[in-house]
Every structure is written in structure tokens, then in C-alpha cells.
Amino acid sequence: MAALFGTRRPSGTSLLGLFFVLLLIIWLIVNLVKTPNDFFTVLLIGITTGSVYALIALGYTLVYGILQLINFAHGDVFALSGLFSSTIILSVLGLDENTSALGIIGGLALALVIIVAFGAVVNTTIEFVAYRRLRQAPRLAVLITAVGMSFIVQNVSLAVFDVNFRSLPPLIPESNVFKIGSVTYQWNQLFAVLATIPVLLLLSWLVRSTKQGKGMRAVSQEPDAAAIMGVNVNRTISFTFALAGALAGVGGLLYLIEFNIRYDTGFELGLIAFTAAVLGGIGNLSGAVLGALIIGLIQAFNEGLSWAAPGSDWTRSIVFGLLIGILVFRPEGLLGERTPEGA
């Protein structure tokens, strides 16, 4: 806890913040003691949801890191990708639960490649059409444009995919990975986690070790100096948007495997993911993942635990309450850096 608040002398607000964290921990412990089975089941659900959130949150954090822009349209790109991947998987590739295991794996891998390209293209187009012209404009103008783009993308989803929820047949078997007591973990849940980890490793390698990643870090620190040193600023920003869009695409596909998606799913999920990015410290890649896992766990605990849990009616209020709480008590987030260097 001392690490959380640094070596500063604890002020009134940070003590109040600590008090809330303490209450949360007590609540978790009571639940663990009362219903241990539920607790662990819910914990696993939370990790699964959290890892999908992480993919979306990373997109927010990447774009914020380089443009200091909250890209409201990001969540809607995620939903659009998810809807598009349902068309790819069901209509184009024609997968269903009777397809052979090899067919499913191959088909999903192909769908993943297509959807990554799709998300990247959509996000880069948004940046090109809407944000690029506003590089010199006041930040408020870009932020408002992002809100407008969010509505436009959402309505594109509505126009193409209509108002119905889309979901997949159980392609990944729902058999158990393991079963301890009554705590079970199914393959389709594990799939999301298994797919997220390599993506994260790839991303952190990309930002840390490639020339393009170095360019991204340079632009986010000091664009003028980066331009003088020969970094193509506009191309770097496009690349960042492509990367964020690709992550949204992966997130959309994984979310679709687990849950169902509609044209407006992305907006709220996007806000939750953004909260995760802020919780971890926006601009910080590992922070986004940490924040997303915490948010996923909080959501799962709230909806799945029985003792004094407010229930799913209040999830949104709790997540946004948390967002406000972080911004009041620790605006720089848990890992507290503003650039992707900390990755």
C-alpha cells in the first residue's frame, strides 16, 4: 500500500482513498470466506472478461499516448469489428459447431487475420478523415470530433448489421479445462486469455524493440524533435491508429466468441475500457492491462458474489464511480506514467 501512494506524506484525500480500498478488500475477504466456490468461479470469469477489456483499453492508451486524444470512436470500431467477424465466420467461412476441430482452428485463425486488417483499416481511415486535419486545432475541437465519429461509426454498424444481437454457435468446446470442487474453467473462457497473452507480448515487443515503436515513443514525447530527427510524424500516428484498430479487431472477435454484440455494445464497453486505461495510468501499456484486469474482476465480483454485492444493475455506476474516484484520488493512475515508454 505504501508503494501505491509513494513516499509522500499521506494527505486527507489519499487516506480516504485508502479507506475505500480497505473496504473493498474486507468485502472480498468476507465473500471468500462465505462462498469460496463462487469466489473462485467469479475470479476466473473476471480474468476472462478483463483480458478482452485489456485489448480495447490498449487501443485507448496507445492513441492517448501519442495524440493525447480520448478516441471515443474506438469502442465503436471494436463493435463494428465484432459484428463484421460474425459475418466472416458464419456467412463467408461457414463455420458451425459441426465443423471439424482443424477447420475451426484454421477458420478462426483466418478470421483473426481478416479482422485485424479490417480494424486497422477502419481506425486509420477515421484518423485520416477526421483527426488529421485537426492537428493544429484546439484539443477541445478534436475531442468533440471524436464524439461525433463515435456516433457515425455506431450508425454505420446499425446501417449494415441492423439492431439485432449477433452471436456465434459454440465453436470452442465448452468442456472443462479443469474442475476443482465445483469450480470449473471452460475452454472457451481460456481461449480469450490464451489469445490475449501473445497479442500483448507482440505489442510490447513492437513498441519496445522495433524502429516503428521507437518512432512512436519519440513522437509521443516530443513530436517536433522527432520530426527533426527524421521520424515521419503522420505515418507514425497512422501506424498507431492501425495498431489500436487491430487490437480492437482482436477484441471484437474474442468478445463475440464469449458474448453477443450489437451496434451499440461498443460505446459502453469502450467507456469501461477507457476507465481501465485511466485506472492503470493512461499512456502506459502494462497499466492498461492491469487496469482492465481489475475492472474485469470488479465487474465479475459485483455481478457474481452474493454477500452485499450491488448486482449487475449497478455495474455501470460502479465502474464510472471508480473512474471518478481514480481521477479524484490518483489522476495519474496506478502505474502513473503518461507515455508508452513504461511498457
Add this chain to the structure above:
Amino acid sequence: MKERLRQLSRLELLDPLFGGWRRLPHGLRSAVPAVVVIALAIAYPYYVSSLPTDVPVILAFPDVGASVTIVVFVIMAVGLNIVVGYAGLLDLGYVAFYAIGAYTAGWLASGQFEQVRFHFGSVGISSDQSGIHISVWLVLLCAALLTAVGGILIGLPTLRLRGDYLAIVTLGFGEIIPQFVRNADSIKGFDLTHGTFGISPIDSPGFGERLNRSLGLPVNYQSSFDRERLFFWTALGLLLLAVFVSFRLRDSRLGRAWIAIREDETAAGAMGIPLMRTKTWAYAIGAFFGGMAGAYIASFNSGAFPSQFQFNISVFLLCMVILGGMGSLWGVVIGGTILAWLNVEGLANIGSWVNAHTPLNVEVAKYQFGIYGIIIVLMMLFRPVGLIPERRRKRELEEGTPHGALDDPLYDHRTANEREETR
């Protein structure tokens, strides 16, 4: 050459026509359009029925009932303009104020709280009905004040944040409050908001028997034959109040402090403007009008329902302010009227006209928020100052401001040489 042409057209050609007009004092000249617009608006219920109903594209002008909703939304846009336009604080959760106002009206002027029976100046309610029934005029004031307090409570922890964080926190509040009213139907068994059903019916305004006899004022709007006209005129009165307060505030010490903060927060702070207090005032006054409008429309609709308070409304109100021109009061009123009309019935009319006269078949109303999104993006890309820009704001957006906290450019990607040239 161009300049010369303009002078010609301005001075010599039109002189016989406008010579007398130009000799009028400035104050009078600028007041005339306002008076004409106000007179046209007040007389609207009398001539609306004689307006054509087969106008191309827009089909018909809104009837009086629809106009009430339009005017109330314009009041909210004027309130939001104080926060966004004057003080430059992006508020994406204005719908929260609307909700607080509407529910305050629900609590103070309906049978929601069956446990008590409290009547104070209400009209058209028999004295044995349970619940709190306070005169709607007082309720409007209470709702506005309570919402202003809500604005301060939201503002205090968040206003020290930077602009984009502020936007996201207000958005958070805008999401929490509707969910709260939707779920708060049994807080420890206590029914605060009646859940998804909302609070209905809500009392309507009126002046009671005594004032009716002495001054001829209507007893009760709800039971009057002129119900919609009365609501319309009262809404216009509230709008005029909001516009008047905005005008006077803009030129006051507080208003100038807001504009200073909008232009350059650091410099404003250095010049001794108390940043927190000034920004909180912007929030409180913006919220005041949001709450008043919310309570009024709850009374007009005779109900407050959680489905009215979506995030979309916040964006819609923001769109009204942007279309007209942030900070430009005339722009907000006119842009707001156009958009509110589109929202109430304009889009549906235009859609049916398009479908009837072209081979297209689109459900325009289904994509209304996509259309607002397009308006927002196009305005920001091509005319960020709005349709009727405020002179000062236009200069700011064209020339840029140095190092404002919110108005700071994302960054300048020109080379140092290029920047030196433009200086």
C-alpha cells in the same frame, strides 16, 4: 478591389434604402432584430395554423405542443453554452442536470411519496391527495437550485482536472445518474424514483382561483383549453430569462473571467482569477438552467421517465451548441432551434418527403444520432466557429491561443523553420 466593391454596395447603392436605418443609434439597431424575433415567437400560436402544411422538404412547421419541447431544449442549450461556450469546459454529461431537474419536479409535485401529505400552493390537486404537492413555480426554482448544487458537487472534485479528463468525468456522471434513477425503486425498500416506470403524473403550473379572478391569469394549465399555448408562452418566458441572464453574465466580471479561462487558463490564474471558484460558478449556473428546463418539461409531459436521460441527449445538446457557435448566444438559440426541431419532428418529416419524392427508402429517424455525428464532425472540420460565430471566439479559433490548458494545440508538427515564418 473586393474591399472597394463592398464599400460601394454598402454605402452608395443601398443608401436610399438603409440610410435612415444606419443613422439610428447602435443600441437601438441591435435591439430591433431581437424584438422582431421575440414578437414573432410570441405570436407563433396564432399564425401556426395558417402556415402551409405542404412545404417542400420540411412538410410542415411544428405545432404548438412540439414547439414547447423545442423551446425547452433551447433553454438547456443556452445553459450548456455557459459551460462549454463561455468557460470552455467540455461537459458530456449535461443530461444529468436534466434528469435531476425532472426528478426534483417528480418528487416535489406529484403523488410519489405516498407516506406524506404536504400541499403548498399547488393548483388542480384536491387537498386530500397524498404526496408532496408544491406550486410548480416554486418547484422550478427548487429544481434549478438543487441542480445547481448538484453541479457544484460534481464540479468540485473534477474541475481541477485537465479538459479531456473533465469531459470523461462528466460523461461518467451522465451515465451514473440515469442508472441511479432507473434502479432506485427500492433503496432498503424505499421507492425513491419508481424505477423504469418513472414518476407520473406530475402537477402542472397555474395561478389559482384568486389570481384568476383579480388578474385573469389561468387557473391551471393542465385543465385549460389553451394548455399547449400556455406552456409555450411560459417556456418562451423561461428562455428569455435564460438568454437575458446569459447576456448579462457574459459582460459581467464573472463572464469575463470565464472567457479569460477559456482563452488561457494559466494566464488567467496568474492574473488573479480564482480558477476553481470561477469554473464552479460556470457549472452551477449551467446546471441551474438545465434543472429548470428539466423540471419544466417534466411538468409539461406530466412525467419523468429514466429512458429520457440517455447519453445521446448530452451529445445532442452539445451538437446544438456547436452548430450555432460555441459562446455565441444568438447562434446557440438559432442553431438549437433548428436541431431541436429536427429532433422533435423535422427529421421524420424530411425522411418521409425524401422517401416520397426520390427512389430512396431510408428510415431517417433511425439514423438521427449518426446525422448529429456527421454535423458535429463537419462543423469541427470546416467551420469550428459555428453558424453564427461570436466575434471573439472566431478570432481565437482562427489565430489560436498560446498555451491555454484546454486550447493548447495537440502539437505542432510543422518544422521549426515553418513556424518561425508564420510568426
